[in-house]
Amino acid sequence: MAVVGDLALKFGGIIKKELIFDSKKGAFGVPISSNGVCFSTRKFNKAAETRIKVQAVMQVGLESEKVSRDLGFDVVSEVELREKGFLGLRKTKLVCTVGPACCSLDDLEKLALGGMNVARLNMCHNTRDWHKDVIRKIKKLNEEKGYCVSLMIDTEGSQIHVVDHGAPSSVKAEDGSIWFFTTEKFEGTRPFTVQANYEGFSEGINLGDEIVIDGGMATFEVVEKVGNDLRCKCTDPGLLLPRAKLSFWRDGKLVGKNYELPTLSTKDWSDIEFGISEGVDFIAMSFVNDADAVTHLKNYVSTKSSKSIKVLAKIESLESLHKLEEIVEASDGIMIARGDLGVEIPLEQIPTVQEKITYLCRQLNKPVVVASQLLESMVEYPTPTRAEVADVSEAVRQYADALMLSGESAIGPFGHKALSVLRMASGRMELWSREENRENVMLQHNLGASSADQIAEQICNCAAGMANNLGLDAIFVYTRHGKMASLISRNRPNPPIFAFTDDNSTRMALNLQWGVTPLLVDLSDDMEANISKSIDLIKNKGLIKEGDSVLVVSDIIPTSTTRTAFQSIQVKTIA
Numbered sequence: 001m002a003v004v005g006d007l008a009l010k011f012g013g014i015i016k017k018e019l020i021f022d023s024k025k026g027a028f029g030v031p032i033s034s035n036g037v038c039f040s041t042r043k044f045n046k047a048a049e050t051r052i053k054v055q056a057v058m059q060v061g062l063e064s065e066k067v068s069r070d071l072g073f074d075v076v077s078e079v080e081l082r083e084k085g086f087l088g089l090r091k092t093k094l095v096c097t098v099g100p101a102c103c104s105l106d107d108l109e110k111l112a113l114g115g116m117n118v119a120r121l122n123m124c125h126n127t128r129d130w131h132k133d134v135i136r137k138i139k140k141l142n143e144e145k146g147y148c149v150s151l152m153i154d155t156e157g158s159q160i161h162v163v164d165h166g167a168p169s170s171v172k173a174e175d176g177s178i179w180f181f182t183t184e185k186f187e188g189t190r191p192f193t194v195q196a197n198y199e200g201f202s203e204g205i206n207l208g209d210e211i212v213i214d215g216g217m218a219t220f221e222v223v224e225k226v227g228n229d230l231r232c233k234c235t236d237p238g239l240l241l242p243r244a245k246l247s248f249w250r251d252g253k254l255v256g257k258n259y260e261l262p263t264l265s266t267k268d269w270s271d272i273e274f275g276i277s278e279g280v281d282f283i284a285m286s287f288v289n290d291a292d293a294v295t296h297l298k299n300y301v302s303t304k305s306s307k308s309i310k311v312l313a314k315i316e317s318l319e320s321l322h323k324l325e326e327i328v329e330a331s332d333g334i335m336i337a338r339g340d341l342g343v344e345i346p347l348e349q350i351p352t353v354q355e356k357i358t359y360l361c362r363q364l365n366k367p368v369v370v371a372s373q374l375l376e377s378m379v380e381y382p383t384p385t386r387a388e389v390a391d392v393s394e395a396v397r398q399y400a401d402a403l404m405l406s407g408e409s410a411i412g413p414f415g416h417k418a419l420s421v422l423r424m425a426s427g428r429m430e431l432w433s434r435e436e437n438r439e440n441v442m443l444q445h446n447l448g449a450s451s452a453d454q455i456a457e458q459i460c461n462c463a464a465g466m467a468n469n470l471g472l473d474a475i476f477v478y479t480r481h482g483k484m485a486s487l488i489s490r491n492r493p494n495p496p497i498f499a500f501t502d503d504n505s506t507r508m509a510l511n512l513q514w515g516v517t518p519l520l521v522d523l524s525d526d527m528e529a530n531i532s533k534s535i536d537l538i539k540n541k542g543l544i545k546e547g548d549s550v551l552v553v554s555d556i557i558p559t560s561t562t563r564t565a566f567q568s569i570q571v572k573t574i575a
């Protein structure tokens with residue numbers, strides 16, 4: 001009987017929905033994979049479509065169950081591997097912010113098929129029920145259809161911003177116009193009045209200081225202090241958007257005020273409780289200023305959650321740049337939140353700061369996400385600017401672990417297209433970097449404190465070097481907590497890294513790690529048996545063939561019955 005149907009077909013980066021075929025012969029004679037995804041397309045007649053589609057839907061569920069049971073391969077990686085081969089697997093991971101434009105099951109599935117590795121929910125927006133609904137839909141897709149999309153919540157955080165500016169959407173501030181900035185709550189609209197969210201917003205602010213809106217959309221000069229309020233003159237005309245961010249500048253330098261606010265508000269804590277109870281995989285913490293805040297949240301999460309949830313620190317304040325290294329050390333990963341960072345530092349500093357953070361994260365072996373405005377014009381238009389494609393490519397060239405879409409997917413009508421731009425641009429740059437063999441040398445930063453950690457690190461460095469030098473097809477790593485997989489990924493080797501784990505939270509966390517395809521399997525204490533079993537499974541699926549060579553790195557922490565640690569590198573040629 002026919003399979004596929006609404007699972008959709010991916011071919012040459014184009015999603016072909018509802019292609020119909022005969023399961024024995026494949027799609028009009030083209031062979032099909034065991035999970036019912038077909039790898040070619042043909043024209044078909046409309047009448048046949050309706051008839052066979054019904055049958056197709058029936059079998060998709062069954063087939064995807066099989067996928068998750070025999071070998072924890074997600075459907076998207078499997079298709080990609082079949083289509084493009086080992087070296088064609090995308091290395092850079094993709095994060096999509098889910099919003100009203102992409103929250104139906106159908107839209108979410110399109111994003112999953114388009115390569116979304118992590119779905120991000122920005123808790124600044126929408127209701128608890130709305131977020132809950134999206135989480136349930138993603139889990140349904142993972143469980144019922146064999147996708148592997150991780151979930152991230154992003155806290156609102158505390159920041160000085162506009163609550164009201166006297167207009168329903170944006171309002172223009174004209175040159176020389178006089179505006180009143182206050183925290184007083186008022187009914188209705190008051191022209192030329194901006195209500196800020198933070199009582200202490202004007203403390204320490206002097207006459208002559210500047211208020212910059214959204215990092216440069218408009219600028220005002222403080223001309224009078226009226227109690228706690230400020231009367232200001234517009235010196236650089238522009239737009240005030242709803243929730244516009246306010247920063248204060250004196251003599252060309254930021255007067256840091258955001259750090260006066262708590263990193264996690266009462267609402268953030270309740271959002272975190274919600275995330276924990278819904279079993280999300282990542283919590284991105286907004287406006288982190290120091291390592292203590294991150295450590296505090298990590299400790300809290302580890303006592304509250306039965307599964308491991310990773311805490312990502314968002315670098316988006318001037319303070320956090322001063323304490324970068326300690327924050328990276330304390331966190332499970334970093335998001336370079338360029339949107340708000342651009343409010344706190346001059347825009348021309350963003351590219352170098354991004355490169356520095358990206359490099360530091362790799363040195364310290366923490367995944368890093370480059371976020372905000374990557375394809376901003378695609379919120380409105382179906383194609384990106386050339387400059388945006390260059391920005392995306394640069395982040396890939398810097399070997400960021402992941403790229404993130406914000407408004408492009410959350411509110412834009414071209415979210416799916418934006419995702420495919422990220423996919424194509426990263427694929428191209430990854431290939432180029434590999435061909436040029438660029439930046440393969442990494443200054444080795446010794447991470448391990450204990451000798452066991454140092455050994456693991458050296459094994460992974462050697463493994464990556466061997467895999468490159470021998471031109472091997474893939475790296476297999478067996479890992480419970482994901483440490484070995486991330487240490488190999490850190491070296492950015494040419495072959496893809498297949499990380500076999502029996503811990504589902506490890507699998508979901510590895511979704512954010514460069515070049516790693518995580519697979520959920522049963523692991524026994526007998527490592528040789530684990531290795532031959534997984535090779536057989538992949539071989540039986542036709543994903544690896546005779547003569548292919550893989551590098552196998554195993555690291556299973558010894559249990560009470562197996563006292564010796566299994567840390568080894570083997571090269572296996574498939575017989």
Ligand SMILES: Nc1ncnc2c1ncn2[C@@H]1O[C@H](COP(=O)(O)OP(=O)(O)O)[C@@H](O)[C@H]1O
Pocket residue numbers: 097098099100122124125126339406407408410411
């Ligand atoms: N869950 C949501 N519900 C409604 N709108 C959303 C949601 N998530 C994001 N958005 C919209 O997408 C835009 C871009 O998302 P993001 O960059 O995460 O937020 P922000 O602009 O607040 O920093 C937001 O300004 C908001 O308009």
Ligand SMILES: C=C(OP(=O)(O)O)C(=O)O
Pocket residue numbers: 122124154286316336337338339340341371372406
């Ligand atoms: C990712 C960011 O945070 P948010 O979208 O939550 O403001 C950012 O500021 O770039």
Ligand SMILES: [K+]
Pocket residue numbers: 122123124154155156157286
């Ligand atoms: K946020």
Ligand SMILES: [Mg+2]
Pocket residue numbers: 286316337339340
């Ligand atoms: Mg931000």
